Amino acid sequence: KQTLPNLGITVRKVDPSDPQNVAKAIDKKTKPVFIETPANPTLKIFDIAALARVAHQRGVQLAVDNTFATPYFQRPLQLGADIVIHSATKYIGGHGDTVAGVIVGKKEFIKRARNEVNRDIGAVISPFNAWLLLRGLKTLPVRMERHSENAMKIAKYLSFHPKVNWVSYPGLRTHPQHELACRQMDGFGGMISFEIKGGKKAGETLMNSVKLMTLAVSLGDVDTLLEHPATMTHSSYSLEELHEVGVTEGMVRLSVGLEDVNDLIDDLSQALKKI
Numbered sequence: 158k159q160t161l162p163n164l165g166i167t168v169r170k171v172d173p174s175d176p177q178n179v180a181k182a183i184d185k186k187t188k189p190v191f192i193e194t195p196a197n198p199t200l201k202i203f204d205i206a207a208l209a210r211v212a213h214q215r216g217v218q219l220a221v222d223n224t225f226a227t228p229y230f231q232r233p234l235q236l237g238a239d240i241v242i243h244s245a246t247k248y249i250g251g252h253g254d255t256v257a258g259v260i261v262g263k264k265e266f267i268k269r270a271r272n273e274v275n276r277d278i279g280a281v282i283s284p285f286n287a288w289l290l291l292r293g294l295k296t297l298p299v300r301m302e303r304h305s306e307n308a309m310k311i312a313k314y315l316s317f318h319p320k321v322n323w324v325s326y327p328g329l330r331t332h333p334q335h336e337l338a339c340r341q342m343d344g345f346g347g348m349i350s351f352e353i354k355g356g357k358k359a360g361e362t363l364m365n366s367v368k369l370m371t372l373a374v375s376l377g378d379v380d381t382l383l384e385h386p387a388t389m390t391h392s393s394y395s396l397e398e399l400h401e402v403g404v405t406e407g408m409v410r411l412s413v414g415l416e417d418v419n420d421l422i423d424d425l426s427q428a429l430k431k432i
């Protein structure tokens with residue numbers, strides 16, 4: 158909204174569910190097409206291979222934010238993407254104690270990112286934070302398996318709950334892009350979004366009623382984190398902007414942790430009773 162226009166970069170937002178929308182938005186000045194899949198916080202899935210084809214046909218690179226899936230569950234470069242980014246603050250660090258990022262791409266591109274952004278602007282990770290990431294990476298596969306297993310059970314539980322309107326989790330057959338998720342991902346990850354009946358007020362009640370889960374805006378932690386996008390991560394958005402990014406007032410985002418899943422379901426159950 159601000160940073161890129163301040164740098165003289167025009168951003169065009171299009172819905173990448175249909176790669177033709179992206180194709181139409183590319184002009185002579187377009188540099189990268191940037192997508193996030195699964196998307197935050199809707200958990201929509203976009204077709205990396207199809208979008209890479211559309212971008213390449215027009216001589217443009219495809220960059221993918223792979224934070225939610227992690228390299229354990231999704232490898233965009235193998236699907237045709239050119240650049241991959243991760244907020245390593247999330248699953249790669251894995252313990253909610255580090256702020257870091259990763260950019261993956263061809264040597265020349267990384268050289269420029271390192272020299273022009275890291276060195277000249279100063280986005281440099283501290284040695285201790287780098288060490289925390291390396292330590293986190295050692296358990297990434299086991300953590301992701303457990304995040305995913307717990308998330309699937311919670312998504313199923315929520316989808317039958319009378320106070321829940323809908324659940325968005327790529328592992329559910331009811332997810333509109335479930336088949337695509339099966340094709341391009343090896344697992345579905347630990348992120349779920351769902352809508353509770355009663356809008357914003359119900360969202361706030363749920364946030365204030367959980368006991369085991371932590372109310373926090375980050376994600377990818379060993380602990381389960383719960384947040385209400387309309388009043389937290391997206392509180393600066395107007396109603397129109399919320400609608401544009403698919404955030405409803407009763408939407409809740411859950412980053413499922415590594416706890417015993419029955420304890421998590423018990424916690425959600427007692428909190429949903431308060432609504």
Ligand SMILES: Cc1ncc(COP(=O)(O)O)c(C=O)c1O
Binds near residue numbers: 193222
């Ligand atoms: C998908 C995704 N990408 C990037 C970011 C930005 O991460 P960081 O805060 O580590 O810069 C976030 C943060 O929430 C995110 O969820």
